[in-house]
Amino acid sequence: MNSHDYVKTDKIAHYCGVAGIVSEHEINIPEKLFYPLFALQHRGQESAGISYNNRGQLIFYKDLGMVSQVLSRYLHEEHPSAVGIGHVRYSTQGANKLENAQPITVTCNKGQISLAHNGNISNSVNLRDYLFKKGSIFQSTSDSELILHLIARSKQNNFKQALIETLNSLEGAFTMLLIHEDTLYAIRDPLGFRPLVMATAQDMTVFASESCALDTMRLTDYKQIEPGQMVIVKGKRIVTEQYTPCKKRSYCIFELIYFSRPDSTVFGYSVHMLRKKLGRALSEIDERPGELVIAVPDSGNSAALGYAAASGIALEYGLTRDHYSGRTFIQPTKEMREFGVQMKLHPIKKAIAGKKITLIDDSIVRGTTSNILVRLLREAGAKEVHLRLSSPEIKHPCFFGIDIPTKEELISNNMSPQQIAEYIGADTVSFLPLKSLRSCVDTPDDFCYACFNGSYPVQAKNPAARRIY
Numbered sequence: 001m002n003s004h005d006y007v008k009t010d011k012i013a014h015y016c017g018v019a020g021i022v023s024e025h026e027i028n029i030p031e032k033l034f035y036p037l038f039a040l041q042h043r044g045q046e047s048a049g050i051s052y053n054n055r056g057q058l059i060f061y062k063d064l065g066m067v068s069q070v071l072s073r074y075l076h077e078e079h080p081s082a083v084g085i086g087h088v089r090y091s092t093q094g095a096n097k098l099e100n101a102q103p104i105t106v107t108c109n110k111g112q113i114s115l116a117h118n119g120n121i122s123n124s125v126n127l128r129d130y131l132f133k134k135g136s137i138f139q140s141t142s143d144s145e146l147i148l149h150l151i152a153r154s155k156q157n158n159f160k161q162a163l164i165e166t167l168n169s170l171e172g173a174f175t176m177l178l179i180h181e182d183t184l185y186a187i188r189d190p191l192g193f194r195p196l197v198m199a200t201a202q203d204m205t206v207f208a209s210e211s212c213a214l215d216t217m218r219l220t221d222y223k224q225i226e227p228g229q230m231v232i233v234k235g236k237r238i239v240t241e242q243y244t245p246c247k248k249r250s251y252c253i254f255e256l257i258y259f260s261r262p263d264s265t266v267f268g269y270s271v272h273m274l275r276k277k278l279g280r281a282l283s284e285i286d287e288r289p290g291e292l293v294i295a296v297p298d299s300g301n302s303a304a305l306g307y308a309a310a311s312g313i314a315l316e317y318g319l320t321r322d323h324y325s326g327r328t329f330i331q332p333t334k335e336m337r338e339f340g341v342q343m344k345l346h347p348i349k350k351a352i353a354g355k356k357i358t359l360i361d362d363s364i365v366r367g368t369t370s371n372i373l374v375r376l377l378r379e380a381g382a383k384e385v386h387l388r389l390s391s392p393e394i395k396h397p398c399f400f401g402i403d404i405p406t407k408e409e410l411i412s413n414n415m416s417p418q419q420i421a422e423y424i425g426a427d428t429v430s431f432l433p434l435k436s437l438r439s440c441v442d443t444p445d446d447f448c449y450a451c452f453n454g455s456y457p458v459q460a461k462n463p464a465a466r467r468i469y
């Protein structure tokens with residue numbers, strides 16, 4: 001057992017973020033990739049890597065750690081190249097190994113290929129079994145490696161045809177950037193679970209999971225790669241194809257509720273403005289028992305602004321967040337968990353003492369962090385604590401690139417809101433109903449809500465799939 005074997009976050013977490021650049025001329029691609037990857041750090045903090053074409057060879061570098069630890073040396077080195085991709089990754093329990101870091105770079109009968117993938121292949125167990133029986137040897141437990149095996153095994157001689165054949169055998173979430181020789185392929189699955197945007201500058205085309213990564217390069221005129229689309233870029237030549245029809249969209253609603261950075265535009269929505277709208281919707285159905293609104297920073301900030309504006313209840317800066325303590329981990333003992341939260345979130349006693357608090361957060365997973373938070377607020381003198389969540393109750397796992405615990409671990413599967421309130425020591429707890437959430441987006445049927453209602457757009461062939469990634 002290593003230290004990661006019992007380190008799990010109490011927030012649901014992303015698996016990955018991707019970025020890619022194609023230039024008309026040779027530039028220092030690794031240095032250029034640093035900035036968008038740094039902006040995507042919130043999508044994965046456990047490994048980072050890049051791959052780029054250097055005079056006909058795909059060179060890669062990846063390691064465990066944050067972008068600033070793994071890739072900062074590229075800020076001082078010259079690596080001339082015209083195409084490169086990068087990846088940040090979060091892993092589930094026990095799978096934080098270097099061999100699972102990306103991009104994955106291989107040489108096969110189709111040439112040199114490098115892949116950066118965000119998502120989860122929900123039929124990966126079946127595909128792995130099939131490939132294993134055919135004699136494939138795997139180096140990682142990542143389902144991304146399957147994609148490269150399928151491309152290599154394809155009977156199509158043309159790389160693009162082999163890629164399309166492979167994509168059509170995949171199910172689930174697969175936003176990916178792929179380099180083949182000197183060409184970049186940007187791909188989104190036909191349901192469009194994960195976001196992918198692109199922007200073109202004078203002599204450069206840039207792709208990223210979120211628009212905040214393009215903002216770091218001062219590229220503000222971006223567009224979304226549509227579900228089922230493939231964009232092929234070589235030098236200044238950009239070709240966009242619909243490699244498979246998009247019959248229905250299933251954008252992950254949690255990208256808007258929690259995952260994406262507030263300054264990003266995702267699926268056409270300003271993340272911050274949408275979260276404010278969720279806060280307003282939450283306020284509209286609430287009895288509003290508090291006299292102060294306090295956000296759990298940073299995840300509850302935007303929704304708290306919306307709740308306070310709509311209710312007329314003052315928003316107070318009641319919790320400060322330490323930005324140097326890293327992620328909130330679930331540690332093996334209750335004392336260590338409490339210490340972890342206490343290191344990260346600090347109540348401002350003068351603002352809280354004697355007040356009825358409405359505490360706003362985005363979601364509740366196991367309830368362990370909320371439990372400690374409520375106690376901290378009470379110790380700071382809060383008269384009442386009413387927890388409000390800007391999402392519905394999470395009752396089901398995700399098979400599309402998000403790490404949600406098993407059904408048994410999810411507090412909303414085991415307890416009613418009233419029981420949760422008793423368990424975490426709050427006066428009341430309530431959630432944004434699914435109907436209200438749907439009313440906050442213009443096209444509610446274009447979103448996935450499976451972790452709330454169990455209605456999966458694609459069935460995972462084997463639930464164990466999420467555990468091997």
Ligand code: SF4
Nearest residue numbers: 252253398448450451
């Ligand atoms: S199940 Fe939940 S977290 Fe997973 S894609 Fe659907 S909405 Fe997103």
